[in-house]
Amino acid sequence: MARTLARPADTYSPTYFLASLGAGGTAVSFFMYLMFWVPHPGQAVPVFEDIAAAWARGLLPQQVAIVVAMLGIAVFAVLNIKSLIWNLRSFSAFKHTAAWQEMKQSNTESSVLAMPLALAMTVNVGFILGLVFVPGLWSVVEYLFPFAMVAFALIGVLAFRQLGGFLGRVLSKGGIFDVTAHNSFAQLLPAFAIAMVAVGFAAPAAMSGNPVTVGTALVLSTFLGVTAMIYTVMAAITALSSMLHYGTAREAGPTLLIIVPIMTVLGIMFLRQAHGLHTTFDAHGNAGETLVFLARMLSVQVVFLLLGMTVLRAQGYFRDFVLGPKTSPGSYALVCPAVALSVMLQFFINKGLVAAGMVDKFSLAFWALTAVALIAQAIAVWLVLRLNRQHFGRREEIAVAAE
Numbered sequence: 001m002a003r004t005l006a007r008p009a010d011t012y013s014p015t016y017f018l019a020s021l022g023a024g025g026t027a028v029s030f031f032m033y034l035m036f037w038v039p040h041p042g043q044a045v046p047v048f049e050d051i052a053a054a055w056a057r058g059l060l061p062q063q064v065a066i067v068v069a070m071l072g073i074a075v076f077a078v079l080n081i082k083s084l085i086w087n088l089r090s091f092s093a094f095k096h097t098a099a100w101q102e103m104k105q106s107n108t109e110s111s112v113l114a115m116p117l118a119l120a121m122t123v124n125v126g127f128i129l130g131l132v133f134v135p136g137l138w139s140v141v142e143y144l145f146p147f148a149m150v151a152f153a154l155i156g157v158l159a160f161r162q163l164g165g166f167l168g169r170v171l172s173k174g175g176i177f178d179v180t181a182h183n184s185f186a187q188l189l190p191a192f193a194i195a196m197v198a199v200g201f202a203a204p205a206a207m208s209g210n211p212v213t214v215g216t217a218l219v220l221s222t223f224l225g226v227t228a229m230i231y232t233v234m235a236a237i238t239a240l241s242s243m244l245h246y247g248t249a250r251e252a253g254p255t256l257l258i259i260v261p262i263m264t265v266l267g268i269m270f271l272r273q274a275h276g277l278h279t280t281f282d283a284h285g286n287a288g289e290t291l292v293f294l295a296r297m298l299s300v301q302v303v304f305l306l307l308g309m310t311v312l313r314a315q316g317y318f319r320d321f322v323l324g325p326k327t328s329p330g331s332y333a334l335v336c337p338a339v340a341l342s343v344m345l346q347f348f349i350n351k352g353l354v355a356a357g358m359v360d361k362f363s364l365a366f367w368a369l370t371a372v373a374l375i376a377q378a379i380a381v382w383l384v385l386r387l388n389r390q391h392f393g394r395r396e397e398i399a400v401a402a403e
Contacts, residue, residue: 008327009391012090014103015329017114019391020083022335022384023076024121025261029339029377030072031128032346033065033396044206044275045139047131070383073132077125079384084122091115107181110190116159117193120200123151145213149220152200156224159197163190184243184252185259186330191231191263192266194264198224199269205276214280218273232262251328253317256308260337264344267297268358271351286327291352298348301341308337322383327390335387338380345373 009016038054040046053064094100127148130137137144169179198221205217236259248256270293277283312318320326322334349369353359357364387402 007392009329010108011191012094014087014094014111014114015088015332017084017087018329018332019384020080020087020118021114022332022380022387023083024080024118025339025343025385026123026377026380027073027076027080027125028128029380030076031132032343032373033069034132036346036350037062037065040142043130043138045131047136048084048133051132060141071271072134073128074156076384077129079388080122080125082119087115087118104169105176106219107178107187109169110187112161112162112166113159113190113193115164116155117189119155119158120152120193120196120309122150123155123165124200124203130257141311142208142210142213144212145210145217148167149201149204149213149217150226150296152197153220154236155200156194156197159190159193163194163281163387166190167280172246174241175191179242180246182239183241183246184249185236185239185255185276186249187235187239187257188232188250188262191235192258192265194224194231195228195262197267198228199272202269202272202276206272208276208371218276220335221269225266228262228266232259234307246312248315250315251319251321251330253312253315254308254333256311257304259304260308260335261340261389263301265296267294267344267347271347283336287356288350289359290343293357294348294352298344301337305341311397322386329391331387331390333402335380335383338383342376342380343370345376349373 013384016353034051035044038046040050051070055063058066069323103111130144200222201217201221203217205214205221208214208217271290274285276292278285321331349359349366350361353369354361354366359369
């Protein structure tokens with residue numbers, strides 16, 4: 001027997017697309033600093049010129065926040081793109097293996113939906129990079145929206161083709177889907193992927209001034225959002241039944257938290273749609289309605305956070321798979337709820353509490369609440385770095401048969 005060194009990531013699974021997703025989401029969480037702490041009159045999001053103006057007239061704390069935000073966006077965007085490229089290459093090779101053929105005959109075939117999920121996130125990250133680092137982008141942004149929608153449409157087609165192949169197989173014949181292996185929320189991954197495409201489609205609705213662009217974005221994002229919600233409910237109900245009967249699959253335990261990012265993504269989609277309806281079609285909401293809406297979304301997240309953390313602690317998941325010697329690609333699913341909670345809290349504080357007049361911006365209460373969002377973000381940053389080191393940095397000696 002010969003001995004060689006291998007990383008855990010060398011045993012590939014499409015679930016590793018979540019590594020790219022987590023890094024991209026963390027980059028987005030740093031954009032929240034600019035979104036809510038940098039004035040951006042005239043448009044829905046801050047751009048390079050707004051950031052430069054805030055830097056020129058800002059006090060030291062604001063300048064520090066700008067530096068941290070831009071560094072965070074840049075670093076985690078690089079990790080996002082680097083991981084996406086690695087995953088695309090690895091998946092291409094994986095499709096020629098017996099493991100792929102075996103996966104296509106099991107419940108885990110749906111994990112391939114992590115690919116369009118990661119692709120959609122990278123498109124969102126690319127747009128943020130343009131807003132933050134490219135001068136004058138807003139002057140040509142209307143020409144970019146159609147290209148962005150085409151990109152999301154292609155990703156959506158990919159997601160529906162992959163999901164259609166999976167559902168066509170398991171629903172056309174009985175006895176193929178293993179109910180005993182449905183004891184987690186892993187089957188909610190397709191809903192997450194479709195929701196991510198939906199929120200991407202909703203971006204032009206919030207930022208464009210062209211009625212055709214806004215209307216198209218509203219309709220398509222609504223279709224995708226409704227599809228994601230229907231799939232989430234169906235998959236969650238059937239999975240819960242299986243979990244009550246068989247217990248929660250240990251390595252898939254982090255999927256219990258997938259509702260958290262789904263709620264954040266759908267929540268942002270609804271906010272973007274509301275903004276587009278207000279600015280383009282004169283349909284007005286009010287700050288109180290937004291506050292209650294965000295409170296409801298956050299409440300759902302807290303409920304599933306409590307549920308998921310209760311099960312993960314009972315299983316000793318963190319002790320073994322995060323802090324301990326064991327590795328599982330599914331551990332990257334832990335990054336998403338930390339990012340999602342941080343982003344949702346930023347929206348709840350700024351678009352909810354501050355906009356409704358309950359909390360004064362930059363007051364002591366404001367920073368006390370924002371600290372919770374920053375702690376969630378810090379956990380996401382730590383998880384990305386920790387898991388990357390575990391899966392891509394650590395090499396273990398394994399035995400292989402000598403030729």
